[in-house]
Amino acid sequence: MDQSNRRQAREQAFALLFELSFHPGESLRDILAARDEDDDTPAPDGFALELALCVEENLQDLDKQIEARLKNWKLSRISRASHTILRLAVCEMRCFDDIPVGASINEAVELAKIYADDEAPKFINGVLGAIARSEDNAEPGD
Numbered sequence: 004m005d006q007s008n009r010r011q012a013r014e015q016a017f018a019l020l021f022e023l024s025f026h027p028g029e030s031l032r033d034i035l036a037a038r039d040e041d042d043d044t045p046a047p048d049g050f051a052l053e054l055a056l057c058v059e060e061n062l063q064d065l066d067k068q069i070e071a072r073l074k075n076w077k078l079s080r081i082s083r084a085s086h087t088i089l090r091l092a093v094c095e096m097r098c099f100d101d102i103p104v105g106a107s108i109n110e111a112v113e114l115a116k117i118y119a120d121d122e123a124p125k126f127i128n129g130v131l132g133a134i135a136r137s138e139d140n141a142e143p144g145d
Contacts, residue, residue: 008048013059013091013110017118020058021087028055031059058094065090072133084119085127092131096138104135 023034038046047055058065069089070078078086092111096104108131114122 008084009050010110010113012054013114015047015057016058016091016113017056018086019047019051020090021083022119023059024083024087025121031055052101054091054095057098058090061094061098062090065093065097068093069130072130072137078096082119082123085115085123088114088119088123088127089130092127093134096101096131096135104138108132108135 019031019034023029023031026034059088068080069086073081081089088111091114092107094106095102095110099107108128111131112124112128114128119127
C-alpha cells in the first residue's frame with residue numbers, strides 16, 4: 004500500500020473511531036452497520052478497518068500507555084480528536100511492526116494539523132515521542 008493510500012486509510016480509521024467516541028456502549032461493528040444503510044458513506048479499506056478494530060480491542064491498554072506519558076495533563080482533558088489520534092498512533096506503533104515508528108508519529112501529527120486545534124500537533128508529537136523513547140529503552144519481554 005502506498006503512502007497516499009495509507010494516509011487515507013488512517014483518516015478513515017480516525018473518522019470511525021471519532022464517531023465511536025460519541026456512542027458509548029456501541030461497537031465499531033454497530034457504527035459500520037449504521038453506515039451500510041447510508042449509501043453516501045464509503046466503506047473503509049482493509050488497513051483502516053484493521054487499525055480501527057485493533058484500537059477498539061486495545062482501548063484500555065492504549066489509554067494507560069498514553070496517560071503514563073502525559074505531563075501535567077489528565078486523559079479526560081484531551082480533546083476527542085487528539086485522544087483519537089493518539090490512540091491510533093500508539094496502536095500503530097505497538098501492533099504494526101511493518102510501519103516505522105517515525106512514520107506513525109509523522110502521520111499522527113499530520114492528522115492533528117487537519118482535525119485538532121493549533122496546539123495539538125506539538126502536544127501529540129511530544130506524547131508519541133515519549134512513548135517511542137520508552138519503547139526504545141524497554142527490555143525485551145517488557
